[in-house]
Amino acid sequence: MKYYFELQFRMLQRNLSEFGLQPLIAFIVLPLLFIGGSAVLFSRTPYAAYFIVLVSLYVISLLGHSKRNTFLKTIFSFEKYRVLRLVENLILALPFSLILLWYRAYWSALLVLILASLISVVTLSAKESHTLITPFSAYPFEFTVGFRNSFLIIVLAYFLTIMGIKVDNFNLGVFSLMLIIMICSSYYFELEDDFYIWIHRLDSKGFLMHKLKVAMASCSLLCLPIFTSLILFYPKNLNALLAFQILGLLYLILILMGKYALYPLKPNVPQAVLIGMTLVLPPLLIFIIPYFFLQSVKRLKAILP
Template sequence: MKVYFKIQLKILSRYITDAGINKYLGWALIFIAFVFFSNYTLSENNNLHFIYILVPIFLIAKIASKRRLRFLEFCFPPKKFYKIRLIESLILSLPFAVFLLYYSYPQLALILFILSFLLAFYKRGFSFNFVVPTPFGKYPHEFIIGFRKTFPLILASYFLVAISIIYANFHLALFVIFIQFILSAGYFMHQDLLGYVWVYKHRSHLFLLKKIKLAFFQHFVLYGAELVLFFYFFSDKILLILIFYFLGVLFLSGAILLKYSAFPERIGVKESMLVALAVYFPPLLIALIPYFYVQSVKSLAKYLDD
């Protein structure tokens, strides 16, 4: 069992390094993001504690796919199988339970532990093997792949949109806008194969402009409806909504330019740290975008400008 959990930790670390981020830095960023998310959702002013408990339940269900459970049953005897399932469920639920107790929600922490325990012994598994149709069929692959991989998160974001409107929670509305731009930017964290870029007839600066314009359009296709709703229900805060959207547009542009600044290599640790800083200090994007643009043009020039 120790070997099994060591392998799982290595797999998770490899996901981080595959994104071009140092594994220690990646784990640190995950920890910071988790603390920020917990503090925000469990704040007394937000009334989101009932949503907070759904996140670990989703994660536990995610690792309980039918295919994965069949694999574990094949590798381990029943006693170890259920022990592994229980340990995994507790590992995923414990950090959330700690924050629930810290913010004085012992009932929710107890409910979380009970559900985690029950899900650990649910042997039939959950099926996530369905193909989600996308509105991006004739466009490049980033939003097609990203949309399907993050479809549950997209639905969850629209659920939060509804909650923000029902409870007139403007801070939650801004939080949703921020999260959705983070999702869209995440679609550009994997580097293209050389052939995907080489086939373009545009010069490097036009290629980048087209990529950015297309990303804006695709993001608006996914989330444009909520913008109309926010304008209607928070009509006195339209300027602040537009400012957040502008910052989101800058962040999405920065993510695209970051991707091609190292092309065809993966994104480096230095660049990843700069983007992480920009998440917490958006004005930094004003300096980063020109820098990444220059680097992207240099990287692409040898393939598109000859």
């Protein structure tokens, strides 16, 4: 097991180098950015703790995909596999819990550790995905595949909404809404083969606008149960709820446009910095989204007419 973690550390160093970062510098700068970003969040919004829990949940869930876990099961016994999954989840959860403890968000810090432990026994399996009915057609493959892979997290978001209403906690409902939007955004992290772009009978602008409409409609469909429930129980908070919904959809658009802005290359450091800046200063979205859109149009012209 020790060798496994040493290997993971080496792979992390290699990934950082491929991303354009010197590992030593990254190990110094990234924690500072995490601490600084958290400080900005807690100074600007009362929902900072919920946002950090949301991010931690997504980061931890990345370790739960079926291919990775199937491989681990072939090289470790069942007992060691369970311990390994628990340990690596807690390692990822620890920075988030510590920052929450620092800002005295004790229950949120505990929630991160509990969720990390629970997720360690969950595998996002693709083998059973064909039996799960989705509210989407076969065409928006990002949502069809993504919905099946993240089904348990979506159910968790709906459950948290119910609990938030039950204990009269509007903030928990907002957290659940943003969790759904973040999950939807994650569906666009993977680059598809250029064949699946080429088959569209659209020019590059038409393709992007079509993708945009599908993404917003599909994401709004998943948000609808939460959004409707919160409006019914908290009608006075309609303006705040609309603001969060619109902001979340803007971030979805940002991720979608960012996906194709460097296509077929993966995101690099400058792009990550631009996206990170919007988290601190959301008004930058009105400048960065059009910039990513124009870059995407240029990139896709090599594939689409």
